[in-house]
Amino acid sequence: MTTPEPCVPLTELPKPLDQLSPAELERKACIGKVMTHTLQSLTSTFIGSGFQWLLPVALSQSTDPLWPDPGASIEKRIEVDIYGKVVRTTASMIIHKLVASSLAYPKLFIVSPNIRIEKAERAKTGRHIYEFSQIDFEARDASSKDIFTLVEKALVTLVTSLNKDLKSELDTLRYEPLRVPTAPFKVVDKADLEAEYDADGWEAGLAESIKDPVWAINIPREFYDFEDFQTGKWDNYDLFMPNFGEVLSGAKREWEYDKISKKIERDQVNKENYALLLKLAKEGKTKPSAGAGIGIERIVGWATGVRHIAETQPFPRVPGTVNEL
Ligand code: AMP
Ligand code: MG
Numbered sequence: 001m002t003t004p005e006p007c008v009p010l011t012e013l014p015k016p017l018d019q020l021s022p023a024e025l026e027r028k029a030c031i032g033k034v035m036t037h038t039l040q041s042l043t044s045t046f047i048g049s050g051f052q053w054l055l056p057v058a059l060s061q062s063t064d065p066l067w068p069d070p071g072a073s074i075e076k077r078i079e080v081d082i083y084g085k086v087v088r089t090t091a092s093m094i095i096h097k098l099v100a101s102s103l104a105y106p107k108l109f110i111v112s113p114n115i116r117i118e119k120a121e122r123a124k125t126g127r128h129i130y131e132f133s134q135i136d137f138e139a140r141d142a143s144s145k146d147i148f149t150l151v152e153k154a155l156v157t158l159v160t161s162l163n164k165d166l167k168s169e170l171d172t173l174r175y176e177p178l179r180v181p182t183a184p185f186k187v188v189d190k191a192d193l194e195a196e197y198d199a200d201g202w203e204a205g206l207a208e209s210i211k212d213p214v215w216a217i218n219i220p221r222e223f224y225d226f227e228d229f230q231t232g233k234w235d236n237y238d239l240f241m242p243n244f245g246e247v248l249s250g251a252k253r254e255w256e257y258d259k260i261s262k263k264i265e266r267d268q269v270n271k272e273n274y275a276l277l278l279k280l281a282k283e284g285k286t287k288p289s290a291g292a293g294i295g296i297e298r299i300v301g302w303a304t305g306v307r308h309i310a311e312t313q314p315f316p317r318v319p320g321t322v323n324e325l
Contacts, residue, residue, distance in 0.1 A: 010124050014310035016323040030169045031312055034162065035300050039111070041161055042135055042294065045154040046109045051137060054100065056093060056112035061085060062276060064092035065269045066116065069221045071246070073128075076117040088273075089115040092293055094224055095277055097138040098253060102280065102287040109137035111296070120320030126308040127245055129297060129317040138291030144235055144252050147290050148215060151239065151248065152183035155213065162303060174305040179211070185239070187215040207245040214240045223263035225251035237292070244302040250292020257281035 020028060047053065059082065066072045078089040093112045100108055115131050122128040139146065159180045162170060170178055190202075193216055197205030206214060216238045220227075225236040236251030254260050260281050264271050271278070280286050301309035310316035315325050 010126055010307050013123060013318050013321065014308050014313075014316040016316060016325060017314065027173070028311075028314070030172055031300070031304050031306065032314070033169050034166055034173070034304050035296075035312060037162060037166055038158060038300050038303065039296070041158045042154055042299075043109070043111070045150075045157055046135070046137060049107070049150060049153075051107040051109045051139070052105050054105065054108050054110045056090065056110050057096065058090055058113065059087040060090065060096070061087055062095045062273050063088045063090055064094045065222060065267070065273070066091050067222065067269060068267055070219070073119045073122060074116055075119045078115060078117070091116055092134065093136045094222075094293075095274065097136060097291060098224065098255075098277060098286060098289065099280065101138040101140050101289045101291070102255070102285060106140040107138075109135055112136050118319040122319045123321070124308075126306075127298065127301075128319055129310050129313065130319050131317040132298075132309075133296045134293040135296060136291070136293040138253075138289050140287050140289045142252075142290040144217075144237060144250075144290055147250055147292055148184065148187070148237070151292065151294075152181070152185060155181055156183055158299075159303070170304070176305075178303060178305075179242075182212050185213045185215055186210075187217055187237075189218050190216050191218065203240065203245055206240050207243060210240065210242045212242065216240060223260060223267055223269065224253055226254050227259075227263070229259070239292075241302045244298070246295075247298040247302060248292050248294045250290070252290040253288065255281065255286040255288050257286075 017028070043053065066074055079086050090112060092114050093110050097108065097110070111133060113131060113133055118128045118130050159178055163178060163180065193202045193206055206216070217236065218234050219236055219238060220234055221236070225234055227234050238246050239248040241247050254263065257278065261278060264274060277286070297309040297312045300312040304312065306312060310318045315323065
């Protein structure tokens with residue numbers, strides 16, 4: 001079962017396993033093979049580059065504020081009381097990464113579940129699910145350029161091996177062959193992308209017009225991404241894939257107390273939720289780093305050419321729909 005041409009509108013949303021026909025179940029298993037290969041390839045590249053693999057946590061007092069971010073659309077934040085303390089479900093492992101890479105693990109990655117209750121109106125974007133997984137990685141003393149080089153190597157390795165080892169699966173799933181990206185990828189300032197495409201919808205315009213992945217840089221957003229207060233420029237990036245869109249966001253990070261503190265106040269984010277990070281920064285224990293998070297369902301969605309990334313999930317998490325499993 002090949003995915004329909006991209007121009008055909010998305011009418012049906014991904015269904016749970018128990019509602020799939022035998023042919024749809026076969027297709028699901030085929031996507032599953034690409035998922036397994038992708039996880040093996042990406043984690044091997046990180047391990048081969050000296051990264052340690054940490055396991056994730058699900059509940060913490062401190063998690064990603066996801067604010068301000070031009071791409072955020074959160075309907076509800078989940079907070080629960082345990083042992084007399086309020087904890088939140090993991091929205092990303094960013095705060096844990098900053099602390100862990102500063103104190104004990106200079107190069108780390110975490111395959112981590114992220115819970116983001118996206119607005120139900122995002123059901124048909126094909127790019128949003130309300131539980132997804134990231135390969136969230138961070139490297140002490142790294143620059144943005146170091147991260148670009150690492151990610152480019154990881155993606156070229158992934159696509160080359162997918163085309164070699166899973167050719168028949170890709171032929172079955174995809175409308176056209178999967179092109180091996182040419183590194184290094186182009187780097188473009190967000191302001192230039194807004195000028196070239198629509199200021200509101202530049203992401204879609206960019207994804208439609210490129211043949212190779214593109215790094216979009218200098219995107220104002222959450223406090224932990226590095227901002228040069230002199231120039232007003234942000235040292236951060238998103239990676240866009242052709243005919244798909246964003247698959248990764250990352251940055252060089254803030255590590256100095258004064259800047260972190262000022263930015264949290266500026267964003268009107270609750271300082272109490274970041275008390276530990278602020279304490280460590282004040283004591284000079286936070287270290288410069290850079291990193292990113294790769295959306296696993298998005299990378300596999302791009303590789304398989306599915307219309308909706310929930311098709312890459314055994315138990316789909318389509319915004320607005322709750323299945324029993
Ligand atoms: P962010 O830092 O918020 O951009 O998240 C990191 C990466 O996770 C993004 O680049 C996407 O690949 C992925 N991601 C973010 N939100 C979602 C979502 N709602 N559904 C699926 N993947 C997502
Ligand atoms: Mg992003």
